[in-house]
Amino acid sequence: MALFDNSTQTILFTAPWEPVTVRRGDALGFRALADRFADGLAPDLTNRTRDARWITILSWCLERSHAVWAKVGGRAVSTRANARQRYAWLRPLELMWIARTILVADADWRGRQLAGQRRVRWWIESDRRTSRFAMSDEQFRAYRQTGMYGAYRVLFRRLAGMTVGKDGWTPSDGAHGLSSWLDGKLGRSAPDDVDDGIIRSSKWPGREDEWWLKTWPAFGDGRSDVTLPRKRDDFSPLPEGDRLDKLLFREGSRSARRALVASLVDGAEEADHLALCDVVVRGLRKEPDHERLRSLPAFSRLADAGMEVMDQIATTLQSDRGGLRVAVTTLARQDAVAEACEELRQAAKAWKAIEHASSLPKVETVDAFAASVCVGNAGERLQRLLTHHELHGGGLRWFVLRKGEVVARTLPSGESSSRYRFRLWSLARLGAQCGRVAEVPKALIEDVGSLVDDPAGEEDEASPG
Numbered sequence: 001m002a003l004f005d006n007s008t009q010t011i012l013f014t015a016p017w018e019p020v021t022v023r024r025g026d027a028l029g030f031r032a033l034a035d036r037f038a039d040g041l042a043p044d045l046t047n048r049t050r051d052a053r054w055i056t057i058l059s060w061c062l063e064r065s066h067a068v069w070a071k072v073g074g075r076a077v078s079t080r081a082n083a084r085q086r087y088a089w090l091r092p093l094e095l096m097w098i099a100r101t102i103l104v105a106d107a108d109w110r111g112r113q114l115a116g117q118r119r120v121r122w123w124i125e126s127d128r129r130t131s132r133f134a135m136s137d138e139q140f141r142a143y144r145q146t147g148m149y150g151a152y153r154v155l156f157r158r159l160a161g162m163t164v165g166k167d168g169w170t171p172s173d174g175a176h177g178l179s180s181w182l183d184g185k186l187g188r189s190a191p192d193d194v195d196d197g198i199i200r201s202s203k204w205p206g207r208e209d210e211w212w213l214k215t216w217p218a219f220g221d222g223r224s225d226v227t228l229p230r231k232r233d234d235f236s237p238l239p240e241g242d243r244l245d246k247l248l249f250r251e252g253s254r255s256a257r258r259a260l261v262a263s264l265v266d267g268a269e270e271a272d273h274l275a276l277c278d279v280v281v282r283g284l285r286k287e288p289d290h291e292r293l294r295s296l297p298a299f300s301r302l303a304d305a306g307m308e309v310m311d312q313i314a315t316t317l318q319s320d321r322g323g324l325r326v327a328v329t330t331l332a333r334q335d336a337v338a339e340a341c342e343e344l345r346q347a348a349k350a351w352k353a354i355e356h357a358s359s360l361p362k363v364e365t366v367d368a369f370a371a372s373v374c375v376g377n378a379g380e381r382l383q384r385l386l387t388h389h390e391l392h393g394g395g396l397r398w399f400v401l402r403k404g405e406v407v408a409r410t411l412p413s414g415e416s417s418s419r420y421r422f423r424l425w426s427l428a429r430l431g432a433q434c435g436r437v438a439e440v441p442k443a444l445i446e447d448v449g450s451l452v453d454d455p456a457g458e459e460d461e462a463s464p465g
Contacts, residue, residue, distance in 0.1 A: 026394030027417065028306050028369065030299075032362040034420040037296045040289055041261050041280060042423035043254040044158040048151035050426045051113050052244045052433040053229050056178045058152055061093040062163070063171045063179035064191060068211075072204075077169045085205075086169055087144055092209040094148045095133045096219045099124055101228045103220035111231040115147050132209055160251045174247045181240045185227050191216035235432040235440050245434035260284070262431035265424060267439040274300050276424065276443045292357040296422070298350050302370060303420040305347040309340045309385055311417055314398060317408045325407045328386075332379035341378040344385070348374035365392055382406075421447075 025031070038045075049055075068089050077086050098120045102109045114120075116135070123134035132140045144150055156162045161174035171179065183190055192215050204211045213219075226239070238244065249259040264283040270276045278297045284290050316326055316334070331337050348370040356363050369392075372384040386401040396410040425444045431437030 027310055027389055029365050029392035029394055030303050030420055031394055033360055036361050038422040040293045042427040043257055044154055045423045045426050047423055047426050050429055051229050052238055052430045054148055054152055056182055056240055057097055058149055059175035059178035060182040061090055062175055065089040065093055066171055088208045092212040095120055100219050104222045105225055105228055112229045159247050177243050189218045189221045237435040238433045241434045245436055249436055262427055262437050265428050265441055266437045268441040270443050272443050273447045276441055295354055295356045298354055302347040302351045305344040307419050309344055312337045312340050314411050318411055325405045327405050328379050328382050331382055338378045341381045345374050
């Protein structure tokens with residue numbers, strides 16, 4: 001916190017300054033509006049809640065760590081300090097399940113949601129005596145946000161029957177049932193019973209990972225993957241699917257919305273994400289909040305068109321002909337860029353042609369963007385998009401406009417960036433795993449961009465954010 005004295009123009013820092021690490025997401029600054037649309041389609045989910053098996057595993061982790069928390073004298077988590085201490089007993093179990101998956105699945109562990117897998121794999125292959133699963137202090141601390149519980153915590157706080165009072169920490173009936181199911185499948189591979197004498201010893205605070213490794217020595221045992229997180233392309237129902245379906249789709253108005261949207265995407269034949277969005281919004285036309293959702297397809301088209309131009313620029317800069325900088329006039333002459341700029345113009349016109357609910361957040365940012373890119377030629381649209389990205393984009397800047405040239409800053413990796421999506425892939429996957437969605441639409445399976453909501457995905461090691 002900084003205090004400003006206007007008379008002397010001095011600045012007093014009353015708290016230590018720490019650099020904030022940001023990521024590349026939200027290149028157009030549309031995240032707030034995209035999240036509002038997503039809340040209307042799939043409330044309480046994120047695109048990181050993509051495997052219902054993790055709800056089962058984390059229920060088990062909560063149950064086991066809660067028993068230890070109670071033994072060490074922990075009570076209701078009512079302060080931030082208590083929350084940190086409570087999470088300290090949960091985090092090692094998350095990471096041990098990452099390690100268990102790598103060990104039990106052997107060569108077939110890839111393609112599953114395993115946050116922090118790089119450091120854990122190094123820990124497995126190099127020296128398991130290394131504390132904190134070979135993570136740095138900062139990585140270990142940040143795992144609370146970037147790890148598996150961080151991805152599913154909203155569900156544990158929102159779903160009826162998951163945690164007592166929806167506190168996110170104290171297991172309730174739903175978590176108990178899932179934990180018991182998993183215990184039965186683990187059998188002899190389950191952890192040893194908690195020893196009161198050992199757990200009450202004062203030497204464990206700060207070394208909770210060591211305690212769990214001693215208590216659960218068989219965490220890597222087993223030849224079946226029936227307990228493991230599922231691979232990304234596996235949409236088959238889970239054995240515990242009926243228990244999960246009751247929690248996710250049957251109780252409460254928000255569950256009813258998830259169930260309704262799941263029924264709308266089930267077996268939809270639309271060929272792309274935009275067409276699917278249109279089908280879903282039309283299917284919700286009788287819902288009270290339809291007015292706030294009806295502009296979603298136009299928003300999706302505009303956002304995708306803007307990101308396609310961003311991707312085309314990045315591709316040029318990453319190629320031999322681009323290097324670290326390229327002239328806007330050179331970009332505008334490329335056929336692919338010119339085509340993308342024309343689609344951006346058409347999408348902007350379509351957005352401007354419809355009325356939007358006044359309650360939509362940050363809609364003025366989208367309006368201003370549409371107004372700026374729907375006129376002019378390809379070169380002028382490129383300049384306006386670049387200016388918008390630099391002024392309004394969230395996270396790291398991909399590139400900046402300087403004296404008629406695009407200069408690279410932090411370019412995305414891979415063939416294309418993540419797009420603005422509305423949790424439809426997550427909802428369809430969870431629905432399929434619960435036996436509620438019989439056929440996940442091809443439009444979602446093939447739309448890789450819909451898988452990414454948070455740039456720290458399962459292929460990235462935990463990092464501050």
